[in-house]
Amino acid sequence: MFYSNAWSKCLICLIFLTSGNAECPKPQVEGNVVLTNDALLMNDFPEGEEATFECANGYLKEQGSERITCTSGEWSTLKLTCKKKDCGAPRKMPHLSYEFKEGTLFGASARAICDKGYQLMGPSYRQCYAIGWSGRPRCKVVTCDKPPEIMHGTIVEKPGKELPEYGGVIQYSCNEGYTLIGNKSIECTEDGEYNSLPPECKDVNDILLKPTTISTSSITTTSSVPPTIRVSGRNNGIGEHDTNAATAVVGSGIGTVIVSLIVIVLITRYCKRKGSYQFGEDRSRTEELLQFQNN
Structure with a gap:
């Protein structure tokens, strides 16, 4: 009887001691917190052991403790809270x-x-x-290509750099005796192209001699002023004449020849119709006409 009671008391004490030293399972993590490296390397978490946490990558501690304690086989509640890191505005850079x-x-x-x-x-x-x-x-x-050169003209103003930058202006001028056609300046735009083609330099004389179009309400004609020509002659005294006068003389001569030819043809036809000794008529008839004329 004595042995039975003592043995029962020992068993009760063993159960109490065993339950009081119960280990905790490995801590579970969730949200934006993680175990520290030291806690990750631990395999056993006996009674009274602590585990430490930290904020996940990209998060910062906001409040609370990073530690929990194993008590009676259970972990205490983690009070650590974390928030996202704020990168703020990037450092300012030009443009x-x-x-x-x-x-x-x-x-x-x-x-x-x-x-x-x-x-x-x-x-x-x-x-x-x-x-x-x-x-x-x-x-x-943004930069544009090297400014194009133009014939009979020069670049009088351009940016200091070899390749003009956005907003750079190039100005042109024509040589003496030439006039500028188009825009006298071109500008480098945001897409790396010039806003227009470079101008051209044209000979002033070519522009003056170029045919011009005269328009009225119902008639459109094209006229040109021919240049003055010089005709030389040794004995005929021909000097400087306008081509219009020369054209009129030539036209008048051709008209006279044509009229003369028409008159000759008409006279010939008329004579053949009436008969004449000059156009191969009968010889007897010709002799009669001659005799009649002599009488």
């Missing part, structure tokens, strides 16, 4: 701005935008990481 549709917190993206006349070099989007914004975009000014 560069950003569009923040997703804000500036961890994981958000920002679009890089260049001013007018500048082109983006590098990534067009930056993302907020735990260490800050990714990428380093920059804006480079």
Whole structure:
């Protein structure tokens, strides 16, 4: 009887001691907190053991304790709370701005935008990481090709650089005796092209001799002023004449020849119809006519 009671008391004490030293399972993580490296390396979590937590990558501690304690085989409640890191606005760069549709917190993206006349070099989007914004975009000014030269003219003004930049203006001038046709200046635009073709330099004499069109309400005629020509002659005394006068003389001579030919043809036909000794008529009839004429 004595042994039975003692044995029962020992069994009760063993159960009490065993239950009081119960180990805790490995802590579970969720949300934006993780176990520290030291806690991850632990395999056993006996009574009274502590486990430490920290904020996940890209998050910062907001409040609460990072530790929990194993008590009677259960972990205490974790009070640590974390919030996303704020990257803030990227550092300012010349002629560069950003569009923040997703804000500036961890994981958000920002679009890089260049001013007018500048082109983006590098990534067009930056993302907020735990260490800050990714990428380093920059804006480079747009340039145009080397200004074209023109015949019979020169470039009188242009930017100091070999390749004109956005907004650069090139001015042209014509040599003496030539007139400028088109725009006297061209400008480098935002797309890297000039806003117009370079001008041309035309000979003033060519422009004066160019046919002009005279328009009325119902009639359109084209007239040109012929140049003065010089005709030389040794004995006929021909000097300087206008081509219109020369044309009139030639036309008058041709008209006279044509009229003479028409008169000869008409006379010939008339004589053949009436008969004449000059156009091969009968010899007897010719003799009679001659005799009649002699009487």
